[in-house]
Amino acid sequence: MTVTAAGPLPQTPYDVAIVGAGVVGCAIARELARHPRLRIALVEAQDDVGQGTSKANTAILHTGFDATPGTLEARLVREGYARLGAYAAETGIPVERVGALLVAWDEEQLAALPRLAEKAERNAYPDTALLGPGELYSREPHLGPGALGALHVPGESIICPWTTTLAYATQAVRAGADLHLNTAVQHVRAADGHLLTTSRGTLRARHLVNAAGLHADTLDRALGHQDFTVTPRRGQLLVHDKLARPLVRHILLPVPTALGKGVLVAPTVYGNVLLGPTAEDLDDKRATGSTADGTAALREQGRRILPALLEEEVTAVYAGLRAATGQEDYRITAHPGQAYVTVGGIRSTGLTASLAIAAHVTGLLADGGLDLGPVREPEPVTMPNLGEAFPRPYQRADLIAADPEYGTLVCHCERVSRGEIRDALASTVPPRSLDGLRRRTRARAGRCQGFFCGAAVRELFERGARP
Secondary structure, three states: OOEEOOOOOOOOOEEEEEEOOOHHHHHHHHHHOOOOOOOEEEEOOOOOOOOOHHHOOOOEEOOOOOOOOOOHHHHHHHHHHHHHHHHHHHHOOOEEOOOEEEEEOOHHHHHHHHHHHHHHHHOOOOOOEEEOHHHHHHHOOOOOOOOOEEEEEOOOEEEOHHHHHHHHHHHHHHOOOEEEOOOOEEEEEEOOOEEEEEOOEEEEEEEEEEOOHHHHHHHHHHOOOOOOOOEEEEEEEEEEOHHHHHHOOOEEEEOOEOOEOOOEEEEOOOOOEEEEOOOEEOOOOOOOOOOHHHHHHHHHHHHHHOHHHHHOOEEEEEEEEEEEOOOOOOEEEEEHHHOEEEEEOOOOOHHHHHHHHHHHHHHHHHHOOOOOOOOOOOOOOOOOOOOOOOOOHHHOHHHHHHOHHHHOEEEOOOOEEHHHHHHHHOOOOOOOOHHHHHHHHOOOOOOOOOOOOHHHHHHHHHOOOOO
16 A cells, blocks of 8 residues: 655566556546455556546536437446445535536527437436526526527536545555556566556556556557547636636536537536636647637637626636547457456546446456455545535634644635645645645635745645644
């Protein structure tokens, strides 16, 4: 049960190595760590968990109402929605059941709504309702003019993606898994199982799981498979200030087209409002920068959906890359002869489906000869609450009375206390950068983006938040 980011790797073979510590890789590590007989390695090229697609998504807990019926994705999203909802309640991950409205802006989109309701029925989600313009505007009075109706999907929710990934990794490590950060896989070959050559030396494993996200196709080819190609699809998003939060009550979704699901407006559990994402297919798997054209296009579409949003401050702009493969389904494939499972093409629904994907992959490994052994449930964890709809430490008199550090604010925009920063730095999977600390506490994520608190946060980070 170690977390390492430097030095040599253990030479004793692991039972399973998982490449990629995004939300799916961490979920798989957690699921496998329920079997204490197994020796598990979670291998990540970057310096923290959730550093790729997992940190830059739209943070929605999907019902799966609009998945392609009969696909593996449809099944795993449906199962994952229930699993993650229960898990979030157990661990303190903030979730708000705000519901979604698919808004029709023309007659063609309006005609598509009943078909989307039927699709939801085929995906075992019967709770949708068609709304006329009167009901729609009573629910969303700030919606732009001209909407003809909507499909209400009450189960769509918003969630914290950062603490979800971190919760999985924390339980996996506490249950005995080894997390190796700064460990980029450079080559893999068969050698009594798998021999992984990494930036920190070699690592051996009897079974291998490829959860490498944008690089899953590269690792797949290294093992002799040409099943899919990942095209990075950039999604740029604008984050609006908390003062915009009263403008929107639901997740506002467009009616999907052949080009994708389109641009949404959504509240976040942190109290902000998101506008985005774009959908740009690129060649560069590192192109996470935002562009003037992208932000301008988002503002133009946002002007129609929620005109008043354009009057509110944008506090951050970010972009994430999704692993598009040209197929509307996950690319999860077992190769029993190689003791290898590919977990590719996990798109924006991967957060919701993560626990179900983990259970599915564990079953494939068992079918491929992995002796799982007995089950021992991981010790429960309680994650720090980053959500505005639930009491934060600075609001809890009992917590402050027991430890005044929770009443000493460092980041005033986000109301982050010295005690929260101290706890993050002393946690099972501590941050190794200021950005990692931000994802664990929200420090420097507010209106001033660290202009006021940056020096104090950096000082606490660099000296370990010691009193």
